Amino acid sequence: MTHRIRVRHNFETAHRLPHLGGKCHSLHGHSWWAEVVVEAEELSADQTIVEFGPFKKELRAFIDAHLDHGAMLGADDPLAPLLAAHGSKVYLFGQAPYVRDLPHPTVEAVAVLLARASEAILDGRERAAGARVGRVRVTETHVNAAEYVPGDGRRDPSLRRAAS
Numbered sequence: 001m002t003h004r005i006r007v008r009h010n011f012e013t014a015h016r017l018p019h020l021g022g023k024c025h026s027l028h029g030h031s032w033w034a035e036v037v038v039e040a041e042e043l044s045a046d047q048t049i050v051e052f053g054p055f056k057k058e059l060r061a062f063i064d065a066h067l068d069h070g071a072m073l074g075a076d077d078p079l080a081p082l083l084a085a086h087g088s089k090v091y092l093f094g095q096a097p098y099v100r101d102l103p104h105p106t107v108e109a110v111a112v113l114l115a116r117a118s119e120a121i122l123d124g125r126e127r128a129a130g131a132r133v134g135r136v137r138v139t140e141t142h143v144n145a146a147e148y149v150p151g152d153g154r155r156d157p158s159l160r161r162a163a164s
């Protein structure tokens with residue numbers, strides 16, 4: 001049997017995808033939604049997978065600190081230093097800790113980012129044995145979304161506690 005909990009958060013963030021061409025080349029914003037599912041085969045002694053409050057607080061803190069009202073760009077994007085020099089928050093895909101291997105801020109890559117950040121948050125909390133991120137869904141528009149189901153690579157120690 002598998003138990004699951006689900007938490008959501010939203011963020012207002014720009015991105016652009018010059019490598020795809022077309023209109024995604026232009027810097028544009030979305031009202032993103034992230035939904036993180038945490039699952040475990042057995043509940044902990046307090047009958048939870050992980051307590052909602054502290055888990056959500058840390059997830060929201062990560063999203064608000066790094067993504068909300070900022071821009072997600074590729075590390076080689078010439079707009080990145082310009083925006084940063086003018087006080088914009090910039091999260092660099094291809095460079096920031098959870099996304100060094102993901103050079104472009106597609107909705108799929110954002111789902112991986114939030115799965116890895118959630119996994120690190122989970123690692124630092126009281127939780128049921130074997131509790132893990134089961135799925136992350138990221139919505140960038142009413143009609144575009146990506147889902148990521150982490151595989152065995154999720155426990156890569158180099159990705160742990162990179163949130164702070």
Ligand SMILES: Nc1nc2c(c(=O)[nH]1)N=C([C@H](O)[C@H](O)COP(=O)(O)OP(=O)(O)OP(=O)(O)O)CN2
Nearest residue numbers: 016017020023024028105106107108140141143144
């Ligand atoms: N697989 C992916 N494809 C695209 C992504 C992505 O992240 N992953 N991103 C984009 C653009 O960022 C764009 O914001 C969305 O493009 P698109 O759906 O083509 O544009 P609209 O939202 O305007 O589409 P509607 O016609 O209004 O549905 C492109 N592709």
